[in-house]
Amino acid sequence: MVSNQDKKDAEIYKKTAIEGMDLMFLVRIEGVGTRHDIGLPYHVTIMLFDEKNDKPEDAHKIATRLCLNPPNAKKTRIEFGTMQGRSGYTIYNINLMGPEADKIEKLYNEFSDMGFDNNYKFQAHISVDKKTFDEMQKYDGKTAFEAGIEFFPAELRMGKKIVASYKPTKPIEWGSEYPEEDKLHASENLDVATFKEALLMSIEIHKDHLKAVSFNEDTFKNYLQDNPDLKKHLLVKHEERANYHFRNDLSLLTFALENGIRKTYELLRKK
Amino acid sequence: MQIKPEDIDRVEEAGTLNGDIVKLIRTTGGWWIGIGKKRKQGSPEALAAGSHPAIVKFNMEKQFPEFQPVMMKSEDHLESTVEKHSHFLTEDLRKSGHDIFSIQTGNEVEFHVTKHNAQVALVTGFVDGEHLTIETLKIPKELTKSLAGASVEKAISIKAGLKMRR
Numbered sequence: 001m002v003s004n005q006d007k008k009d010a011e012i013y014k015k016t017a018i019e020g021m022d023l024m025f026l027v028r029i030e031g032v033g034t035r036h037d038i039g040l041p042y043h044v045t046i047m048l049f050d051e052k053n054d055k056p057e058d059a060h061k062i063a064t065r066l067c068l069n070p071p072n073a074k075k076t077r078i079e080f081g082t083m084q085g086r087s088g089y090t091i092y093n094i095n096l097m098g099p100e101a102d103k104i105e106k107l108y109n110e111f112s113d114m115g116f117d118n119n120y121k122f123q124a125h126i127s128v129d130k131k132t133f134d135e136m137q138k139y140d141g142k143t144a145f146e147a148g149i150e151f152f153p154a155e156l157r158m159g160k161k162i163v164a165s166y167k168p169t170k171p172i173e174w175g176s177e178y179p180e181e182d183k184l185h186a187s188e189n190l191d192v193a194t195f196k197e198a199l200l201m202s203i204e205i206h207k208d209h210l211k212a213v214s215f216n217e218d219t220f221k222n223y224l225q226d227n228p229d230l231k232k233h234l235l236v237k238h239e240e241r242a243n244y245h246f247r248n249d250l251s252l253l254t255f256a257l258e259n260g261i262r263k264t265y266e267l268l269r270k271k
Numbered sequence: 272m273q274i275k276p277e278d279i280d281r282v283e284e285a286g287t288l289n290g291d292i293v294k295l296i297r298t299t300g301g302w303w304i305g306i307g308k309k310r311k312q313g314s315p316e317a318l319a320a321g322s323h324p325a326i327v328k329f330n331m332e333k334q335f336p337e338f339q340p341v342m343m344k345s346e347d348h349l350e351s352t353v354e355k356h357s358h359f360l361t362e363d364l365r366k367s368g369h370d371i372f373s374i375q376t377g378n379e380v381e382f383h384v385t386k387h388n389a390q391v392a393l394v395t396g397f398v399d400g401e402h403l404t405i406e407t408l409k410i411p412k413e414l415t416k417s418l419a420g421a422s423v424e425k426a427i428s429i430k431a432g433l434k435m436r437r
Contacts, residue, residue, distance in 0.1 A: 211424065211427060211428075215358070218361075219358050219359055222357065222359075222362075222365065223358040225358075226355065226357055226358055
């Protein structure tokens, strides 16, 4: 049962989360990407940074060299527990156990010089609202897959703002595992039309590359391969645009990141 | 790679990298090698190599953003402009180490097709008024399409039309 205290605690948690800087894997529970009570995305925190002392560019620098593939839901067991937030409020958690959770702890340890000073023993978890916490208890000891939990690629967020994505978000087939080599590969999956769209939208910066818009698909792919900085800029531009258009809907954002903004609107029109 | 003094035809200054001089060595075999220090405390080593000094400089500029090419002092000596057109090559050719560069020096334009930096084909042309005129097309068949793309791209970049000499 959800008490008034639970609601108050959730609001404090929300305020803390909105102000914080967090490297996280996004999560869906039974197809839902956000908490029912406070509207924040479900996630597994890899590292909660001290936004006053830690710079996002430093966090990003470390994150880019890490293997940030999302956990495999079939290899992750879940347990339930509560913890105290930094100002004493109660957080309801689905704790992740097993080798995939150990991997997340190793990622956390990579940021040992950052974050808050505390005696916190890292435990990978998904914070959920009390109602979901109660309803999910039946899956205690089962795998995340059995509980309908899906994990998605990592993002560095400052409050609601996505500062960096470590892989374009790509929905995985139900229960399947992200292949290790897929970490960088997904960005290659963006079609040429989407890259060209991003190029046209930032042509003021890339005047010299305007000619590439007229290239056929193979030539354009080669051109991006030969101009990796351009490719990076276009990916960032594409992600910025996708976030601008679909930031309030994780599933649309996911689709837009993978398939382009135009196709996402086409899909919406068809619906 | 070891270069003996007797292998060196001549040495030119190519520019500076992190404040240290980078030299261009032409071997007696016609090979150009850019020699410099990658790190301030390091020893001089080969930074890039190729069959044309302008391509070597171009590759050093791409590989080492801090590289500052030296400007030619002599008024008689024209600077070359290098453009890479390798995106027009087929996947097979790219995988096998081929590249296409255009080198424009004054009104003369050369298209160099290289394989692992060694020249495998050369097409020459010149800029005459409003046109880039291609003089020769004695090239392997598999390169025709790629060179057509390269020559069109070059013509567009200098805002000229494209002609073939009959």
